[in-house]
Amino acid sequence: MSEQKDRELIFVFTGPDGSGRKTVADSVGTTLGITKVISYATRRPRPGEVNGQDYHFITPELYDQFDADGDFIESVTVNGNRYGLRGKDIAYSLKKGGSIYLILNHEGAHALKDMYGERVVRLFIYADRRTVQERQAQEGIDPDIIKSNLDQYETAIRYQPRCEHAFENYDLAHTVFEISNTLESYLERNLEERD
Ligand SMILES: Nc1nc2c(ncn2[C@@H]2O[C@H](COP(=O)(O)OP(=O)(O)O)[C@@H](O)[C@H]2O)c(=O)[nH]1
Numbered sequence: 001m002s003e004q005k006d007r008e009l010i011f012v013f014t015g016p017d018g019s020g021r022k023t024v025a026d027s028v029g030t031t032l033g034i035t036k037v038i039s040y041a042t043r044r045p046r047p048g049e050v051n052g053q054d055y056h057f058i059t060p061e062l063y064d065q066f067d068a069d070g071d072f073i074e075s076v077t078v079n080g081n082r083y084g085l086r087g088k089d090i091a092y093s094l095k096k097g098g099s100i101y102l103i104l105n106h107e108g109a110h111a112l113k114d115m116y117g118e119r120v121v122r123l124f125i126y127a128d129r130r131t132v133q134e135r136q137a138q139e140g141i142d143p144d145i146i147k148s149n150l151d152q153y154e155t156a157i158r159y160q161p162r163c164e165h166a167f168e169n170y171d172l173a174h175t176v177f178e179i180s181n182t183l184e185s186y187l188e189r190n191l192e193e194r195d
């Protein structure tokens, strides 16, 4: 049984901010019934964001406490806010059974690959610079944050060759369909290998 759990897959959605990673990931996750593992963040929730659904929104003090306790297996600072993944959340989700998905920047994707090896499948989601800029503006994200994210656009794009798969995201339904098909074949193969 524990052998089986050691083979659950970890799908990491990564790519430039505004490329549509969260939208695509949540749609694929719902379609395939896989569990999302959510990061802890010190930034304030944006309108419409839900605590425990988009992030665990916590105070910098609580973040420091988790950090001091060694809870984060990986953490980053982006635009002055801190984001981290608690190892026990990943372990718990995998233990419950079933594959999981996460949405991370390239540093997080790289860190998870280092930790979990072949079980990690990195899905790179991308759109051109202008499109990601327009999408972020439409979301009402602060112009300074958009500018800072755009400064990181090339860095984010350079991570594409390291990912197991890459998908452009213009027609949302098409992107979700393509990725769902790809992930389904991973999940089926994983099941067959267990038989
Ligand atoms: N490495 C890492 N990146 C994260 C984590 N949580 C979120 N991120 C990424 O850090 C960036 C945070 O910027 P933010 O503007 O808040 O992005 P958003 O939440 O995707 O709108 C995004 O690229 C996130 O995907 C995490 O735990 N680890």
Ligand SMILES: Nc1ncnc2c1ncn2[C@@H]1O[C@H](COP(=O)(O)OP(=O)(O)O)[C@@H](O)[C@H]1O
Residues within 6 Å of the ligand: 015, 016, 017, 018, 019, 020, 021, 022, 023, 024, 135, 136, 138, 139, 169, 170, 171, 172, 173, 175
């Ligand atoms: N294919 C698409 N076509 C048009 N808008 C999209 C598409 N994919 C995502 N969006 C929108 O773009 C914005 C950014 O998407 P989001 O999933 O938050 O991106 P990311 O997680 O990469 O920052 C959201 O408002 C989302 O609804």
